[in-house]
Amino acid sequence: MLPAFAYARPGSLREALDLLKDAASAPLAGGTDLQGCMEDGVARPARLVSLAAVPELRGLEVRPDGSLRIGAATPLAELAAHPAVRQRHAALARAAASVGSPQLRNQGTLGGNLLQRPRCWYFRGDFPCARKGGGTCYAQDGRNARHAILGGGRCVMVHPSDTAPALVALDAVVQLAGPRGARRVPAGELFVGPERDVRRETVLAPGELLVEVLVPAAPPGARSGYDKARARGSFDFALVGAAVALVLRGRSVERARVVLGGVAPLPWRSRPAEQALEGRALDEGSLAAAAEAAVAGADPLAENGYKVAMTRGIVQRLLASLAAG
Amino acid sequence: MAHQDDGSGFSRRTFIGSIGVGAAGLLAPLGAGAAAQAAREVAAGATVAVTLQINGQAHRLEVEPRWSLLHVLREVLGLTGTKPGCERGECGACTVLIDGATRNACLTLAVEVEGREIRTIEGVARPDQPSAVAQAFVDEDAFQCGYCTPGQVMAAEGLLARSPHPSPEEIRAGMSGNLCRCGAYPHILKAVERASASRRGGRP
Numbered sequence A: 001m002l003p004a005f006a007y008a009r010p011g012s013l014r015e016a017l018d019l020l021k022d023a024a025s026a027p028l029a030g031g032t033d034l035q036g037c038m039e040d041g042v043a044r045p046a047r048l049v050s051l052a053a054v055p056e057l058r059g060l061e062v063r064p065d066g067s068l069r070i071g072a073a074t075p076l077a078e079l080a081a082h083p084a085v086r087q088r089h090a091a092l093a094r095a096a097a098s099v100g101s102p103q104l105r106n107q108g109t110l111g112g113n114l115l116q117r118p119r120c121w122y123f124r125g126d127f128p129c130a131r132k133g134g135g136t137c138y139a140q141d142g143r144n145a146r147h148a149i150l151g152g153g154r155c156v157m158v159h160p161s162d163t164a165p166a167l168v169a170l171d172a173v174v175q176l177a178g179p180r181g182a183r184r185v186p187a188g189e190l191f192v193g194p195e196r197d198v199r200r201e202t203v204l205a206p207g208e209l210l211v212e213v214l215v216p217a218a219p220p221g222a223r224s225g226y227d228k229a230r231a232r233g234s235f236d237f238a239l240v241g242a243a244v245a246l247v248l249r250g251r252s253v254e255r256a257r258v259v260l261g262g263v264a265p266l267p268w269r270s271r272p273a274e275q276a277l278e279g280r281a282l283d284e285g286s287l288a289a290a291a292e293a294a295v296a297g298a299d300p301l302a303e304n305g306y307k308v309a310m311t312r313g314i315v316q317r318l319l320a321s322l323a324a325g
Numbered sequence B: 001m002a003h004q005d006d007g008s009g010f011s012r013r014t015f016i017g018s019i020g021v022g023a024a025g026l027l028a029p030l031g032a033g034a035a036a037q038a039a040r041e042v043a044a045g046a047t048v049a050v051t052l053q054i055n056g057q058a059h060r061l062e063v064e065p066r067w068s069l070l071h072v073l074r075e076v077l078g079l080t081g082t083k084p085g086c087e088r089g090e091c092g093a094c095t096v097l098i099d100g101a102t103r104n105a106c107l108t109l110a111v112e113v114e115g116r117e118i119r120t121i122e123g124v125a126r127p128d129q130p131s132a133v134a135q136a137f138v139d140e141d142a143f144q145c146g147y148c149t150p151g152q153v154m155a156a157e158g159l160l161a162r163s164p165h166p167s168p169e170e171i172r173a174g175m176s177g178n179l180c181r182c183g184a185y186p187h188i189l190k191a192v193e194r195a196s197a198s199r200r201g202g203r204p
């Protein structure tokens, strides 16, 4: 059983923000990640502030201009099944559909998915690692088969979210609200790498809530997708995930976004892979060049060299499926 | 930790609301249309009165915020058909339906499902009146030790409610949150196909 905590269920965003001014409080969305963190002692909130009755965090709307507004508390299953999301923002629908099991997708929310904590076994285990304020990243010289091949440094954990790479690729923006007011942050600037701050994964300030995610309308010629490699077929975190969003003009790629999950401490936007695609036709040559460019600068650890080849493979497979239509 | 209700509607544990009102209406009602009302809370270690709708019956009881629905079903209400396995969302043994959608009862706080429609294996597999899914599991020998079966049946109920005639691929995906340590998977998949076919044939 979880350690005891107080519980509050506010009925509005304003009340939720008031309750969260208390630093010992944590927001509870689906709880599928937070409860594991509490079980493992990684989170020790004295009070959970339930988001279940906050109307501002709910709803999934397609706006007249074709953009999406997705309340942070929207369950992933709803997102994965939504016809307009599947049709026009396939990367997001596919990413949401690939999170955990059906049960977890019925409960887990989009906001919680973006803000979940790392799965590194040293971080979740009984180790005073760098991310918990200690001096050492134990994975660097320890068991690191599931760890980063890109952007590591002071901590080599990988960002676990499937939806984060998709939202970065789709140029989404997140709306935050906190004690000092509201602000908008591009999804690509939400995440914090270890060189900037090894103790946190996002720019959210204490007491801030993620309110909604805004996904711009898909322009004409847009295609997107998400693919991931897992250690088992049923359900699992991504060993490697890839989100790609393209805008095609005729056969030529006008704009490309290639964002990787599971390989770096934050969703990893690969500009070399994007450059290998932009201005070229989607053919065998550009696909292979982009797959190769996606692992440019990769620096595998003792046990995760396989991720380099796996990343190439996943990027190439996803691009090939997008090329096929 | 079993919870005893002394019949007064309050437990012996202290019950604290930050605003001094009775147990009813302490928390904001769930649902998008919930009218805004002052935020109130339950203190750590205290219990709060909730009404849970389980298999069509209202149960009024006192829960601590940290109690999972799995704990409440088994230890407070004696509904032991829902099984504990990993208690971390990894095995599906504890699968129940909340408003028709499958959920892991181990990761669901009881206080969070107040007012929602909860269905457990006791509601679908009554010995005298098994659902088409429960009957299909019997007909296909879809278990060995049977420990995972209540969760498998509930997962299949949730899948077929959403998608009455799933393809084999959809069945595999829909049942992927439920592990079977005996490896009865081929028969489980057949049972789901049979249940789907029997519904097609017009049976309940």
Ligand SMILES: Cc1cc2nc3c(=O)[nH]c(=O)nc-3n(C[C@H](O)[C@H](O)[C@H](O)COP(=O)(O)OP(=O)(O)OC[C@H]3O[C@@H](n4cnc5c(N)ncnc54)[C@H](O)[C@@H]3O)c2cc1C
Binding pocket: A026, A027, A028, A029, A030, A031, A032, A033, A034, A035, A036, A051, A057, A072, A073, A076, A098, A099, A100, A101, A104, A107, A108, A109, A110, A111, A112, A113, A114, A115, A116, A117, A160, A161, A162, A163, A208, A209, A210, A211, A235, A236, A237, A238, B088, B089, B090
């Ligand atoms: C067995 C298992 C398998 C899993 N597999 C995957 C997987 O394959 N891919 C994947 O991406 N994830 C996976 N997860 C992780 C998790 O289930 C999902 O990420 C889920 O979407 C989390 O959402 P939640 O609503 O349950 O988050 P919660 O647990 O409620 O919250 C997560 C964190 O975010 C904070 N938070 C939540 N909402 C807000 C908000 N609106 N504003 C501010 N803070 C907020 C919470 O305080 C908490 O710290 C898995 C989990 C388990 C247990």
Ligand code: FES
Binding pocket: B083, B084, B085, B086, B087, B088, B089, B090, B091, B092, B093, B094, B095, B104, B105, B106, B107
């Ligand atoms: S006991 Fe709930 S998923 Fe295993």
Ligand code: FES
Binding pocket: B142, B143, B144, B145, B146, B147, B148, B149, B179, B180, B181, B182, B183, B184
């Ligand atoms: S029948 Fe034994 S665990 Fe599934």
